[in-house]
Amino acid sequence: MLIAILVLILLALIIGLVLGFSSIKFKVKGDPIVEKIDAILPQTQCGQCSYPGCKPYAKAIASGEADINQCPPGGEDGVKALAELMGVEYKPLDESHGITKPKSVAFIDEDTCIGCTLCIQACPVDAILGAAKQMHTIIEKECTGCELCLPPCPVDCITMEVIEENAENWKWKYPVYSLSKKTAKVQ
């Protein structure tokens, strides 16, 4: 009995040591290009690009599997930044993946909300606060405006509110230059 316990402990110790050591020794750094693409993407995790989030889409772009123009929340500016990073020609946003909308956040009409938690499950960034049969509310700061909470709501109490530009959230627009005359014509 004792020897069995000792043997198992010893085995676990050896395995733990070897695995721990080798995970440090054989560490592989992630593909840096994926990180760079991911940094450009808007991190809405909305899935409109037909990938389950921004990181998978970034991976797909890096492997050449997906095109650069499938991200509506990123808009034209995003496509331009991606074109520059990947060294490919700019192309207009693929409208089959949706159109760019003004930046907005979801808003729950708290009088209508029945507390079903369906929107909480749909939210990719955990921006909805609430519990079963309790009123839900949206953490405005966390909301990316991906609209994924709209379809599951059984009482349609969620609306998208456009963020008005005011003195608090105004910032300089990113400078945008057309890459060449040819692409300027496409626009």
Added chain:
Amino acid sequence: MLENYLLIMVSTVLVNNIVLTKILGLCPFMGVSKKLETSISMSAATAFVLTIGSMTSWAINHYLLEPNNLVYLRTLTFIVVIAAVVQFTEMLMQKHFPVLYKMLGIFLPLITTNCAVLGIPLLNAQASYGLVESAFFGFGGAIGFSFVLILFASTRERLEGADVPEAFKGSAIAMITAALMSLAFMGFIGLDR
């Protein structure tokens, strides 16, 4: 000697096929047989894990468990040791053979907890094979697994386009196909004299 190894191989691939005769490893057999491509990746990962797993568990059994009269710990130690060894080789592979790593992909960690992977070392220990025999038994088992998995996957790919009656569509026809394959493999028992 060589004849013995050859016999082990033939018997594990055809006569005592792990999937169709021993009914082990059915989960990947039904689960990843929808596409030929994934089934080939899965087969490669299984071959790798089974060969490595058979050898390491032989060593554990021979040098650690049997001298200490701890044979009853086989199941526990085999699971842990195989999982650890596969994890280790996976890290090694990711660093030094990225192509191989990409090919085996997600299947390598998935297969470690498969019942075929545990079953083969246990059968090895029961039959008290030596190191090389264990390796051949494991590899043969993997070849047998790959053989039926790839056959099944290609059959299922064709079934997609076949005119299957409404009630039998999907998993039902897959189960029937698997059963028919199992019946066919029973014919190989005749090889055993």
